[in-house]
Structure formats: structure tokens, C-alpha cells
Amino acid sequence: MEDLKSDRILEIKDDISDELRKAGYAEIGACIQCGNCTASCPSGRRTAMRTRSIVREALLGLDEVLSDKELWLCTTCYTCFERCPRNIPITDIIIFLRNLAVQRGHILPNHLNLCRMFYDTGHGVPINDEKWNIMRESYGVSRVPPTVHAHPKAVKEVQELISCVGFDKTIAWGKYAKKEEKAEKK
Amino acid sequence: MKIGLFLCDCGTNIAGVLDIKAIMEHFKTYPEIYVFEDKYLCAELGLNLIADEIKENKIDRVVIAACSFKLHGELFRNSIEKTGINRYLIAFANIREQNSWVHANEPMRATEKAIDQIDMAIERVKLLKPLKRRKAKITPSVLIIGGGIAGIKASLQIADAGYKVYLVEREPTIGGKMALFDKTFPTLDCSICILGPIMVEVKDHPNIELLTYSEVKEVSGYIGNFEITIEKKPRFIFEDKCVGCFEICREVCPIDVEDTFFPRKAIDVSYPQAIPLIPNILEEYCIGCKACEIACGEREAINFSQTKEIKRFKVGAIIVATGYKTFDPTILGEYNYTKYPNIITGLEMERLLNTDGPTKGVILKPSDGSIPKSISFILCVGSRNKKINHEYCSQVCCNYSVKQAILAKKQIKNLDIMIYYTDIRAIGKFCEEFYNRAREEFQIRFIKSNISTIIKSDTSNELLLRGENILDDHLFENPTELVVLAVGIEPAEGTEELAQILNISTDTYGFLLESHLKVRPSDSSVKGIYIAGAIQFPKDIPNSISQAESTASKTIALLTKGEIELDPLVVQYNRDLCDLCRLCENVCVFNAIEIENEQLHIIEANCVGCGACAAMCHKNALTVPGFTKEEIITQLKVITDKKKESPLIVTFLCNWCSYIGADLAGTSKIQYPTNTRPIHVMCTAMIDPALVFEALFNGADGVLIAGCHPQDCHYTTGFIKAENRYESIISMLEELKINNNRVKIISISAGEGQKFADTIKEFSETLKNLGPISKDLKNIK
Numbered sequence: 001m002e003d004l005k006s007d008r009i010l011e012i013k014d015d016i017s018d019e020l021r022k023a024g025y026a027e028i029g030a031c032i033q034c035g036n037c038t039a040s041c042p043s044g045r046r047t048a049m050r051t052r053s054i055v056r057e058a059l060l061g062l063d064e065v066l067s068d069k070e071l072w073l074c075t076t077c078y079t080c081f082e083r084c085p086r087n088i089p090i091t092d093i094i095i096f097l098r099n100l101a102v103q104r105g106h107i108l109p110n111h112l113n114l115c116r117m118f119y120d121t122g123h124g125v126p127i128n129d130e131k132w133n134i135m136r137e138s139y140g141v142s143r144v145p146p147t148v149h150a151h152p153k154a155v156k157e158v159q160e161l162i163s164c165v166g167f168d169k170t171i172a173w174g175k176y177a178k179k180e181e182k183a184e185k186k
Numbered sequence: 187m188k189i190g191l192f193l194c195d196c197g198t199n200i201a202g203v204l205d206i207k208a209i210m211e212h213f214k215t216y217p218e219i220y221v222f223e224d225k226y227l228c229a230e231l232g233l234n235l236i237a238d239e240i241k242e243n244k245i246d247r248v249v250i251a252a253c254s255f256k257l258h259g260e261l262f263r264n265s266i267e268k269t270g271i272n273r274y275l276i277a278f279a280n281i282r283e284q285n286s287w288v289h290a291n292e293p294m295r296a297t298e299k300a301i302d303q304i305d306m307a308i309e310r311v312k313l314l315k316p317l318k319r320r321k322a323k324i325t326p327s328v329l330i331i332g333g334g335i336a337g338i339k340a341s342l343q344i345a346d347a348g349y350k351v352y353l354v355e356r357e358p359t360i361g362g363k364m365a366l367f368d369k370t371f372p373t374l375d376c377s378i379c380i381l382g383p384i385m386v387e388v389k390d391h392p393n394i395e396l397l398t399y400s401e402v403k404e405v406s407g408y409i410g411n412f413e414i415t416i417e418k419k420p421r422f423i424f425e426d427k428c429v430g431c432f433e434i435c436r437e438v439c440p441i442d443v444e445d446t447f448f449p450r451k452a453i454d455v456s457y458p459q460a461i462p463l464i465p466n467i468l469e470e471y472c473i474g475c476k477a478c479e480i481a482c483g484e485r486e487a488i489n490f491s492q493t494k495e496i497k498r499f500k501v502g503a504i505i506v507a508t509g510y511k512t513f514d515p516t517i518l519g520e521y522n523y524t525k526y527p528n529i530i531t532g533l534e535m536e537r538l539l540n541t542d543g544p545t546k547g548v549i550l551k552p553s554d555g556s557i558p559k560s561i562s563f564i565l566c567v568g569s570r571n572k573k574i575n576h577e578y579c580s581q582v583c584c585n586y587s588v589k590q591a592i593l594a595k596k597q598i599k600n601l602d603i604m605i606y607y608t609d610i611r612a613i614g615k616f617c618e619e620f621y622n623r624a625r626e627e628f629q630i631r632f633i634k635s636n637i638s639t640i641i642k643s644d645t646s647n648e649l650l651l652r653g654e655n656i657l658d659d660h661l662f663e664n665p666t667e668l669v670v671l672a673v674g675i676e677p678a679e680g681t682e683e684l685a686q687i688l689n690i691s692t693d694t695y696g697f698l699l700e701s702h703l704k705v706r707p708s709d710s711s712v713k714g715i716y717i718a719g720a721i722q723f724p725k726d727i728p729n730s731i732s733q734a735e736s737t738a739s740k741t742i743a744l745l746t747k748g749e750i751e752l753d754p755l756v757v758q759y760n761r762d763l764c765d766l767c768r769l770c771e772n773v774c775v776f777n778a779i780e781i782e783n784e785q786l787h788i789i790e791a792n793c794v795g796c797g798a799c800a801a802m803c804h805k806n807a808l809t810v811p812g813f814t815k816e817e818i819i820t821q822l823k824v825i826t827d828k829k830k831e832s833p834l835i836v837t838f839l840c841n842w843c844s845y846i847g848a849d850l851a852g853t854s855k856i857q858y859p860t861n862t863r864p865i866h867v868m869c870t871a872m873i874d875p876a877l878v879f880e881a882l883f884n885g886a887d888g889v890l891i892a893g894c895h896p897q898d899c900h901y902t903t904g905f906i907k908a909e910n911r912y913e914s915i916i917s918m919l920e921e922l923k924i925n926n927n928r929v930k931i932i933s934i935s936a937g938e939g940q941k942f943a944d945t946i947k948e949f950s951e952t953l954k955n956l957g958p959i960s961k962d963l964k965n966i967k
Contacts, residue, residue: 035634035654036636039653052656087573
């Protein structure tokens with residue numbers, strides 16, 4: 001007979017629910033796991049997202065809540081919050097968990113690309129195709145819009161701001177990105 | 187003068203937070219104080235200690251530093267009275283509800299606050315004067331409001347004891363909700379078969395006067411002597427002439443009042459077992475064809491010109507047993523209750539199951555009248571839901587749904603039944619067994635899921651329930667033909683108005699607030715008014731009856747005494763000081779002050795002791811014993827002389843609402859800052875603006891005046907008077923260039939503990955931003 005091991009919940013040290021409490025989301029403790037959030041979730045009906053499981057894992061401090069891709073499938077429609085009988089701001093909690101996830105190095109490649117784009121150009125969605133410039137011209141506006149694009153020096157300012165708030169470190173700029181790229185190539 | 191200070195540890199409730207030793211050491215340095223401490227002062231041993239020490243040390247005044255005087259105040263008064271000290275020579279320091287329980291994380295500051303509180307009590311007790319209790323006769327009759335099962339049982343018990351009972355019921359028949367049910371859980375015995383005979387007993391009892399179709403309009407007076415005004419709606423029937431052969435008039439009535447679950451004619455009885463068995467005509471439906479009058483013939487029992495009647499009488503006690511109403515699920519839009527006829531509530535299901543119901547007990551779908559092949563029950567609709575301020579569990583829905591599921595299963599072969607639940611709470615004797623039977627014997631399926639929405643199928647007439655099966659993380663859309671929403675329980679319609687008429691308190695959900703949840707569950711916040719049944723909190727039938735019977739016993743015990751001793755809290759008049767300015771005359775709404783031939787008289791019988799007149803009296807000729815300006819100023823001095831906190835808040839708490847609200851914050855352990863010093867007053871109307879300035883000038887950074895909500899005021903217009911005075915306080919503050927945010931007036935009911943804590947927190951923040959009062963006082967020079 002296989003030996004019984006103690007519940008791994010007992011072994012968890014990293015307490016995500018503590019972080020949530022500190023951030024002012026103590027209400028999460030009142031969750032009774034009724035499942036109304038999952039059943040209300042328009043994303044969950046089409047994807048693997050299970051809102052209740054996210055809340056449960058966060059409460060128990062299970063690390064996979066941060067690493068699972070599910071966390072990023074929420075459309076922030078707030079229906080779960082609206083119907084939650086315990087009045088738990090679930091959507092806000094999911095956004096908080098996303099921040100926590102990124103801080104701990106869990107970021108999806110696409111999001112990372114977006115961040116890099118932002119760091120490099122000052123835009124999450126930059127004008128990186130000549131056809132847009134041509135189209136702008138055809139409408140009679142300047143080829144380059146009067147944003148960071150028109151002021152290359154301002155990019156430096158953006159980058160400075162990003163490093164001021166520590167966002168470059170948060171996403172482990174460079175080293176982390178390369179690792180991700182390698183992983184992707186594989 | 188020798189003062190005995192008795193400190194209570196209350197186990198660890200007080201001693202676990204406050205440093206009792208330090209407090210004792212502090213007060214031992216006072217020459218006139220004897221300090222004693224006990225683990226539980228309220229226990230036999232503690233009370234004996236008090237008595238022994240009083241005798242041994244020849245103590246003549248007592249300070250009790252313990253729990254709220256609202257809990258054991260009378261007990262301590264009785265104890266010192268036995269030793270020969272006047273029962274009014276005692277003061278209390280509430281160091282539990284308003285200290286240790288709300289400052290659990292700040293033991294040092296809490297201890298300092300306790301020392302202040304005790305100092306205040308010591309200074310106050312020095313000024314107290316012995317008083318004599320008033321005696322009043324008790325009218326040997328009782329008013330019972332609500333003719334449901336609780337009101338009925340209480341009526342019978344009190345009437346059996348030989349006292350007159352006025353049973354007032356708003357509906358045309360007594361019986362309440364229980365009369366509408368088919369069977370009762372967990373025994374499945376027929377509801378009306380148990381209730382019917384008891385209803386008849388009520389009708390036939392010589393000591394019960396039944397007032398149906400009537401409502402309480404006015405109540406005045408006090409324990410033992412309440413004056414009641416009842417309004418009786420017109421039935422358009424001579425009750426003495428009607429013999430209850432209601433088929434005759436009903437048959438000829440051409441008007442069907444269309445209601446899926448409660449159908450009737452314009453002239454009809456509620457149901458065949460109605461008591462009294464007299465029909466009523468619904469004015470809004472009757473077309474005045476008078477066919478019923480002709481059918482009634484020689485009896486001439488129908489009277490179209492009847493109008494409402496007013497009835498007045500006196501009683502010694504009142505029992506409120508107005509029960510509940512079911513939750514209206516339209517507020518939860520996702521259930522589409524009004525959109526699809528095949529979504530019904532538990533009470534409507536009860537009507538379908540009832541043999542006297544619209545379908546004669548056959549379960550039919552309201553949409554097309556066919557028999558459903560599947561029924562789904564959704565539990566916790568409107569219960570355990572913080573979003574709609576229904577955080578409580580309604581106690582009965584699990585059980586009644588199990589019952590309805592079993593009854594449906596018995597009636598329809600091969601019926602598919604699902605019960606969607608969050609948690610099953612089969613509370614009550616034999617109820618868990620009942621729930622097990624539903625699973626074992628009747629194969630009812632239970633699915634752990636809180637349904638998120640009910641929609642209609644695109645392809646069939648079925649409804650779809652959308653949910654997550656919690657046990658396997660699986661999303662579903664389950665089809666069903668009939669949905670029963672197990673709606674929860676709310677306080678009866680009009681409870682708020684009734685609470686205002688009676689001047690009793692409600693809790694955060696609108697249920698009537700009991701005096702103490704554990705030891706006085708049937709006492710309201712007003713002496714002589716009791717509560718029974720589901721108006722206190724959701725209850726099933728057995729529990730409602732238990733409370734009704736205990737309340738009846740309490741009432742009988744009161745009436746049997748024949749006479750009651752009342753606190754002599756009436757205004758006292760000093761002729762020598764009075765300059766007959768007549769300011770007091772108009773402020774009294776109870777006609778207790780009379781000025782004739784240059785002489786002022788206090789009519790004690792009318793005085794309620796609110797002190798509104800005393801606050802107006804610039805000569806101090808009028809005083810309320812225990813609450814004189816001198817007695818309040820001496821407490822203010824204690825607070826401001828030491829000024830241990832900054833910002834320092836002086837909080838006046840009215841006796842009937844806010845003091846109890848502050849106590850509730852304590853019993854609920856809601857934490858708030860220690861920088862408030864509570865002063866108990868009978869009514870906010872007795873606060874002279876001079877007292878507020880006394881506090882500010884001596885160093886208090888802010889003054890909070892907390893009283894009832896204007897409509898709940900125990901003295902009718904007390905809080906409104908306080909608000910008017912607040913206006914003048916504000917303008918005076920402006921004149922003195924003191925920031926007017928330093929004085930705040932607020933309504934906090936007995937059920938609003940959270941609000942009290944929040945108010946203190948917010949007010950502290952405001953005062954912090956304003957800085958110390960000394961800044962503002964500089965302006966005055």
C-alpha cells in the first residue's frame with residue numbers, strides 16, 4: 001500500500017492569501033465556494049477558466065494560481081462580482097493576482113512582447129508598418145503622429161519612468177526575455 | 187462619604203485586555219475609595235463580595251466597573267439595595283462593551299481609557315442623590331399584534347391564565363403563514379389540521395377579543411399602562427349578523443380576483459378554515475352590483491356603507507408577533523422570476539401543494555396547466571447574500587424545499603427532482619433524518635451548485651439552469667420544466683412603521699431587536715413590550731411556538747405582580763431658582779409642565795424624563811436626577827483635565843438607541859480608536875449647548891452627539907430638538923471662529939454597531955486633520 005503523505009496545503013509557505021489581505025482584499029476569506037462566479041463567467045463558458053478555482057487556489061496559497069494561463073482569460077466584465085453572494089470583488093482580485101504573477105516572473109510571451117514594445121517605442125501597439133504612415137498621409141494628417149513616435153527623445157523619458165517604478169526589473173528585462181524566447185523556439 | 191469601587195475581570199473578557207492591577211493600584215491612592223476586584227462580579231460569589239465589603243467597610247456609594255449597565259445594572263442595584271444603600275447611589279463604568287471588547291489590540295490606551303471611565307463614574311456617584319421608586323398599577327390585559335401561530339399560542343396561554351387578551355390581526359383571518367402551508371416538516375402532518383382547531387379555540391375563548399382586519403395606529407404610555415388605538419378596516423359585513431355561510435354570497439359574485447396562487451371573488455373568505463368565518467368585500471374590485479346583498483336576503487348581513495372604526499383600550503403589556511414575509515426574487519434579475527411563469531417561489535409551491543389552493547393540491551405548471559416532468563429547487567435565494575443585505579441564513583428554506591420535493595415525488599410518478607444547494611442546513615429535531623429520507627427513500631438528487639442564472643431554452647419550452655457543479659469543476663446548463671426558488675425570510679411588511687409606533691428598535695435587517703440575544707431574547711428595547719416568533723429572526727414553527735410560550739409566561743409573570751416599580755426619572759423642580767421665563771413650557775410635548783397664576787407645576791404622571799426642559803432652563807431650576815448639568819460637567823472635567831488622547835472625543839450617547847448601538851459594537855467586537863470618552867444621557871434633547879462648549883473650552887478636540895433616528899426617538903421629538911440645538915451650536919462655533927466640524931450630531935440606532943465604530947473612526951480622522959482644539963481657542967482671545 002502506498003504511504004499516505006501529508007496534505008501539501010500544510011506545506012505551503014508562500015501565502016498568497018496573506019498578500020491579498022495586505023492589499024485590502026480580506027473579503028476573499030468569506031468565500032463559501034458556491035460556484036456562482038464560475039457559472040456567471042462568460043469567458044469560462046468557452047475557455048478553461050474556472051473563477052471559483054482561482055479564488056480557492058488563492059485562498060489556499062497554491063502557487064499554480066499564479067502560473068496557470070487561466071488567470072489571463074478573465075475579460076474583467078465584473079459579472080462574478082455582481083452576483084457574488086459574499087460581495088467579494090473577484091475581478092479586482094484577479095487583477096491583483098495578475099500583478100503578483102508578473103512580479104514573480106509569470107508572464108505570457110505575448111504580454112512580454114507588449115511590454116518590450118512599450119519599453120522600446122513608448123507604445124504598446126506602435127506604428128511598425130510603413131502602410132500606416134501612407135494611410136495617415138492619404139487622410140491629410142502628418143505621417144508620424146505627434147506622440148512618442150515623433151519625439152524619439154521622449155522614448156528615453158518613457159524608459160526612465162519605467163525603470164523609476166521598477167517595472168523593468170519586475171519583468172526581469174533582458175535575461176528573462178531571452179529565456180522566454182529560447183523556450184518559445186523550442 | 188465612602189465609595190466602594192468594584193472591578194470585574196469578567197474572566198478574560200476584561201482582564202485579558204485591560205491591566206486590572208494597574209487600575210487597582212491607581213485607585214488605591216484615592217483616600218475615599220475602597221477598591222475590590224473579582225473574577226466575575228455578577229456571579230453569586232461576586233455579589234456576596236460586594237455585599238460583605240459594603241457592610242464591613244461601611245461603604246455608602248458604589249461604582250461598578252464591569253460590563254454595560256444595560257446587561258447587569260439592575261442586578262447590581264438590587265444587590266446594593268439589600269445592604270441598605272439606596273439603589274440610585276451607584277454609577278457604572280462600562281469597561282467591557284465600550285472598552286476591552288473594542289480596543290483589544292491597544293491594551294495600554296484601553297487601560298488609560300478605563301481609568302478615565304472609572305474616574306468619571308466616581309465623580310458622578312459623589313453627586314448622586316437617593317431617590318424613591320415610583321409605583322404604578324398594571325392593567326391586567328395584553329395586546330398581541332399578529333395572529334399567526336406565535337400570536338395565537340401566546341394569546342391562548344395568557345387568556346388561560348385569566349387575563350384579557352386583545353389579538354390584533356391585519357388580515358381578515360388569523361392563522362398567518364402557517365395556514366397557507368400544506369404539510370409541515372419534518373413530520374409531514376397537515377398544517378391546517380394542527381392549526382385549525384387552535385384557531386377555533388381562540389375564537390371561542392372568553393378572554394380573547396379578536397380584532398381582525400385591524401391595525402395598531404397609536405401606542406402611548408409605559409410598562410403596565412399602555413394606551414392603544416386600533417383601526418379596523420371595513421369588511422362591509424355586519425360581523426354579528428353574518429353566520430359564515432359564505433358560499434351563498436360568493437356564488438353570486440361576478441368578479442373573479444385573478445391571482446394564480448391566491449384566487450378569490452370580490453366577496454369571499456381567505457380560505458374555508460378562516461377565523462372568523464366572515465367574508466370581506468374587496469373595495470378595489472367590487473363593482474357594487476349588490477348581487478350578494480340580495481343573495482344574503484333576510485339576514486341583511488351585508489353593509490355597503492360600513493367605514494373604518496377606531497377602537498381604544500388600555501393594556502399592561504404588548505407582544506409583537508407579526509412574523510415574516512418571503513423574499514421578493516425580482517430584485518435578483520438573473521433569475522427572471524417575473525419573465526417566465528414556470529419560475530415560482532417556495533410559498534407559491536406551497537399553494538400548489540395545498541388541497542385548498544388554486545389547483546386543489548395538484549402540481550401544475552403555471553404556463554399551461556400541465557403536469558411537470560421535472561422540478562428544480564434553487565436554495566439560498568435571498569439568503570446568505572451580503573450583496574442585498576441578507577447576510578443571514580433564513581433557517582427554513584432547506585427544510586421546506588426537502589419537504590416540497592418529497593411531496594412532489596409522492597404525487598407525480600417518475601418525476602425528476604434536483605435540489606441545487608450551497609450548503610444543506612437541515613436544522614431542527616428530526617430534520618437531518620428527514621433530509622436523509624429524501625435522498626434514500628425518494629431518490630431526490632442534490633447538486634452542490636449556486637445557480638447563476640435561469641434562461642429559456644431556444645429549442646424547447648424548458649428552462650435552463652446555468653451553474654457549476656462544484657464537486658467536479660464542471661459547467662452545466664440543465665433543462666427543467668418547473669423551477670422553485672427557495673426564497674428566504676424577511677421581516678413582515680410594515681415592521682419599520684410598527685417599530686416606530688411602539689418606539690422599539692430594529693436590527694440591521696429590519697427584524698425586531700431583542701434586549702439581549704442570549705439572556706433576554708424575547709424582550710424588546712422597551713420595557714413591557716415583548717417579541718415572539720419570526721419577527722425577531724427567521725424561525726420554523728416549533729421555535730416560533732417555543733418563543734411565543736416563553737413570552738406569554740413572561741407577560742403573565744408581569745401581570746400577576748399587579749403593581750410595578752418604576753425608575754423615578756422625572757424632572758425635579760426648584761421653585762427658589764425659577765424666574766418663570768416660561769422657556770420650558772413650550773418645549774415639553776408631554777404636557778408635564780403647567781404654569782398657572784405665576785406658579786409652575788410639574789405633572790409627574792405625564793413627565794417621561796427626557797430632560798428637554800432642563801436643557802432649556804438657564805437657572806437650573808429644572809433637573810433630571812442623575813443627569814444634572816453638574817453631574818455631566820464633573821464627568822467632562824475628568825476627561826479634559828487629564829486629556830490623555832489627541833484628538834480627544836467626548837461622545838454623548840442616548841439611552842435608547844446609541845448607547846445600545848455602542849454596546850453592540852462591543853458585543854460584535856468591532857474595533858475602533860480609544861480616543862473617545864462616552865457619556866450616557868437619557869436623550870440627546872437633554873444636552874444643553876453650554877455642555878458642548880464646556881467640553882471644547884476645557885480641551886476636548888471634538889464632541890459627538892449620538893441619538894436615535896428622528897422617527898425612532900423614544901421621546902417622540904427628542905432628537906429633533908437636539909438637531910435644532912445643534913444648528914445654534916454651529917452658528918455659535920462660527921462666531922467664535924472654532925471649526926464647526928468639531929461638533930457632530932448623528933443618528934445611531936440600537937442595531938448599528940458598525941455605524942458607531944465607523945463614525946468614531948471617521949470623526950477621529952477629521953479631528954486629526956483639524957489639529958488640537960488649542961489652535962482654535964487662540965482665536966477667541
